[in-house]
Amino acid sequence: MSLKCTVQKDDFIEGLSVLQNVTNKRGTLAILSNILIEATTNGLVLTGTDLEVGLQIFVPAEVDAIGSLTLPSKKIYEIVRESGSASLVIEETENSWVTISAGKSVYNLAGIQSEEYPAFPEYDEEGLVPLEAPVFLDLIDKVIFSIAGEQENIYSLTSVLIEKEKIDSVSYLRMISSDGHRLSIMEKDVAVDVDHLGIEDITLIPKKGIQELRKFCENRDTIDVSFSRKQLVVKDKRAVMVVRLKHGEFPHYRAIVQAVPMDNCIKINRLLFLESLKRINLFTEDVFHTIQLRIEGETMVLSSQNADIGNAKDELKVTYDGEPLTLGFNCRYFIETLQVMECEEVEAYINSENSPCLMRSALDKGFTSIIMPMQL
Incomplete structure (x- = not known):
């Protein structure tokens, strides 16, 4: 039986938008850029897959005739998004074509038979x-x-x-x-x-x-x-x-964590450290984002150099009583780690100039980050 239904624009666009990331991927099978639309007695079931992720969404609709077919995911999404009507009527015609009526606008769109669409995985x-x-x-x-x-x-x-x-x-x-x-x-x-x-x-x-x-x-x-x-x-x-x-x-990973001694701790204000890193990163080389950290007493000096545009240096107050350290790290790795943390003060454990840096805090319960050093 040929599919025919009436669906509200807001309901339809919500389901279609979620499926875009799954279906809009270049692949060897053309049908994977389509979504499967199944009209049932209860409404519409929309399915998208790239064979790695499969997503099925129920959309309420008034179904006049049950049936199924596949339509180009991006194009049906664009049609519904740009529609000026609060509801759309979808009706299958011959050879897997559909007519989409949205107010005074009418679209004819070519589909592919649903039998060619990959089966949705079974689950318990x-x-x-x-x-x-x-x-x-x-x-x-x-x-x-x-x-x-x-x-x-x-x-x-x-x-x-x-x-x-x-x-x-x-x-x-x-x-x-x-x-x-x-x-x-x-x-x-x-x-x-x-x-x-x-x-x-x-x-x-x-x-x-x-x-x-x-x-x-x-x-x-x-x-x-x-x-x-x-x-x-x-x-x-x-x-x-x-x-x-x-x-x-x-x-x-457990062995990597255990290999970092926890007796040489540097305590740093997280937001001040993050802001400083973002400034220093402006002068790092694009590929490796290398920065130098010089830690001595209660002072950390951050510096970076770019052969084409110049160099930068910044200074932070820290809590540290170990031996002086001169370290090289990828600045972007520190930035991304500090951005997901929530603490006011981060604890960084670094044993030597060639050892990794382990970061954690009491407020960020359950979170541990380890960043490997770079040669300066």
Whole structure:
């Protein structure tokens, strides 16, 4: 039967806009740039996938005739966005074409038969566990900035490692990311028993999946979550997302953390340090963003040099009673770390001029950042 329905613009555009990041990706299969529209007795089900992330959204609609077909995701989104009508009528005609009527505007758009669209992954409804969405938001925000780019040869570094742990009957979720030059760790206690989550020893969520998971959690209080060996499922009453997980090795991050001695501490005002770094970064080389930190007594001197435009120097008051240190670091790594922290005073642990810098604070509970040094 040919699809025919009436849908409100605001409802439709909300669903279509969420799907854009999943479907608008250049790939080898042309149909992946389309969304699947299924008209059921209850309303519309919109589906988008890039074979790594699949997203299904329910949109209320008045359905005159049930059916399904696929339409170009970007073009249908643009049509609805620019429509001056509060509602749209979508009617399938011959050969998978549709007529879209929006007030006095009429559009004819070519689609592709729904039979060619990849099947949405199956999942077990009974395996879903309710979790607070803000927990995932906080975990993701503390680690997403240090995931390796897609050009990284070690593909596991283009993902986030997620772990579960119970300590004295308290359940924790932990996320870890690294691009090979820095390491970010964030853990939070959760109200549910993590034994019910099928998180394996090495469970890797790809960067695209993490980005879409973050968007899914926004403006939601709770979500239902399940992990299996192959996929992560998140769901609420109106949407479900399935992310294909990766498998492989991940750096032994615990050993890296334990290798940093915790007896040589520099205490720095976080916001003053961040502002100083942003000023100094104006004169770093574009590729490595190298800066020098000279720490002696209660003074830290930050400096940078660019062969083409000049140099900069800034000075900060710190709390430190160790031996003088002259250090080289990527300025951008410090900036991105300090931006996700919330404390007034950050504690930086640096043992020597060739050792990594570990940063944490009592206020940023569960968060640890390690940044590797650079040769000056």
